[in-house]
Amino acid sequence: MKVDLFDFELPAENIALRPVRPRDSARMLLVAGDAPFEDLTVRDLPAQLRAGDVLVFNDTRVIPAQLEGTRGEARIGATLHKRIDLRRWQAFVRNGKRLHEGDVIAFPADVSAKAEQRHADGSWTLAFAGSEPVEVLLERAGRMPLPPYIAGKRPTDAADLEDYQTIFANEAGAVAAPTAALHFTPDLLAAIDAAGIGREILTLHVGAGTFLPVKAEDTDDHSMHAEWGRIEPDTAARLNTARAGGGRIIAVGTTSLRLLESAADADGTIRPFAGDTAIFITPGYRFRAIDGLMTNFHLPKSTLFMLVSALMGCERMQAAYAHAIAEGYRFYSYGDSSLLLP
Structure with missing residues (x-):
């Protein structure tokens, strides 16, 4: 149709x-x-x-699945959208053209992830460093993933939690x-x-x-x-x-x-x-x-x-x-x- x-x-x-x-x-x-x-x-x-x-x-x-980080001088935004396993998530990435397989993205609160694989739809598999559950890392470094028609009009705040x-x-x-x-x-x-x-x-x-x-x-x-x-x-x-x-x-x-x-x-x-x-x-x-x-x-x-x-x-x-x-x-x-x- x-x-x-x-x-x-x-x-x-x-x-x-x-x-x-x-x-x-x-x-x-x-x-x-x-x-x-x-x-x-x-x-x-x-x-x-x-x-x-x-x-x-x-x-x-x-979960607070939106992350803002850097790869060198490039600013990288990531929205996790599907768990793959304990350490890896598939993510939609803003400014993903600046990434190459093997690059490490540094997020706030000592959270980092390796850009492991780029998919045909432009998303990436991100492999998070460390031994803590990814959900714990997101509580430190992530924010609530409001849909773009809201987030584009106002910032996320405490009420959204x-x-x-x-x-x-x-x-x-x-x-x-x-x-x-x-x-x-x-x-x-x-x-x-x-x-x-x-x-x-x-x-x-x-x-x-x-x-x-x-x-x-x-x-x-x-x-x-x-x-x-x-x-x-x-x-x-x-x-x-x-x-x-x-x-x-x-x-x-x-x-x-x-x-x-x-x-x-x-x-x-x-x-x-x-x-x-x-x-x-x-x-x-x-x-x-x-x-x-x-x-x-x-x-x-x-x-x-x-x-x-x-x-x-x-x-x-x-x-x-x-x-x-x-x-x-x-x-x-x-x-x-x-x-x-x-």
Whole structure:
């Protein structure tokens, strides 16, 4: 499909630079089948679901994966996006043309890494020196990897250390937040539980490839970056039981959706999963594991807007986004939410 089909104009004033407080006071656009759009808030979520439905959350935790360093006189920026092993990470590198294999990049706080291998997409494998876990090094030398549409407008600050983590954040390893879950609060979770709506957890470590623009003119020519995920056997069993009993599986965020679909058989049975997924969902895809999606508003021509268009239809989502823009919804990571029920 032509990537231009997924383009739209977004005024700069619709891009959220800070989250609303409290988190569950964010707006939520209900897109249910062919029914008229409904302007709600996230607090209305329990009333839009049924007892027996299950919300599926991603418990990945964002690490301070952005580093600024030097190689000689050259300034080098690195955003880690995928762990390779205990000492090595794949990273997108700013000013990477100044690097050669074997060069050592010096970062603050006595942290350094060797540029070990350049990949075809321009990223590098960085091998960190020392014996401390890389996550410990990042706590000393790194900063929170806010997406470029926020970081380009203001600096990262202390508030982002909390704002850019979900209430479920537990498993360290992501370089981007599963932002649909940023809206959840203890009060909202209590209301969900009281309504008889189930909750399950999986892990997908979101990579920086989430923010990369689709540069190809056709979706067939775009390659997704792989991300690591896990669904425990007990979690898969409970999800299958809930669906067999008539409950709907509602993914909270495109990360949860992509992992569930990666783990599902052709008949929709969700299997335990541990490994990489590079699933790329575009219109024409037949969803197997999920019955709905709660998600924020995505970038034009992004793989995530393609995903929601696959779920609801491209024309339907173009109309939904036009409505959201006209009504002043806030877009992207710190923005408002939508509930998509085919």
